[in-house]
Amino acid sequence: MEAVLLGMVLMLSIFLGFELISKVPATLHTPLMSGANAISGITIVGALISAGNDLGTMSTILGALAVAFATINVVGGYLVTNRMLSMFKKKGSGQRGGKA
Numbered sequence: 001m002e003a004v005l006l007g008m009v010l011m012l013s014i015f016l017g018f019e020l021i022s023k024v025p026a027t028l029h030t031p032l033m034s035g036a037n038a039i040s041g042i043t044i045v046g047a048l049i050s051a052g053n054d055l056g057t058m059s060t061i062l063g064a065l066a067v068a069f070a071t072i073n074v075v076g077g078y079l080v081t082n083r084m085l086s087m088f089k090k091k092g093s094g095q096r097g098g099k100a
Contacts, residue, residue: 037077043070
């Protein structure tokens with residue numbers, strides 16, 4: 001019975017996530033996703049707890065994989081945000097001692 005309930009929650013979250021993301025305009029998608037990726041740091045904490053608990057080999061392996069994937073997600077989010085923000089900088093704003 002618990003597996004059925006968890007499956008229903010998964011299906012509902014997939015449907016809700018798809019509906020929410022499809023309603024976001026393209027100009028807001030990247031800033032919202034970069035913010036969501038920053039929040040994914042919480043996932044790293046949960047994955048570290050899972051990997052650190054001595055509940056068995058499978059728990060440790062899955063926890064380590066979760067740490068790796070969550071770290072990739074967070075770093076990728078920051079790289080996308082940095083690239084997006086660099087598009088709004090002026091060409092010579094980051095240089096010192098250049099022509100005035």
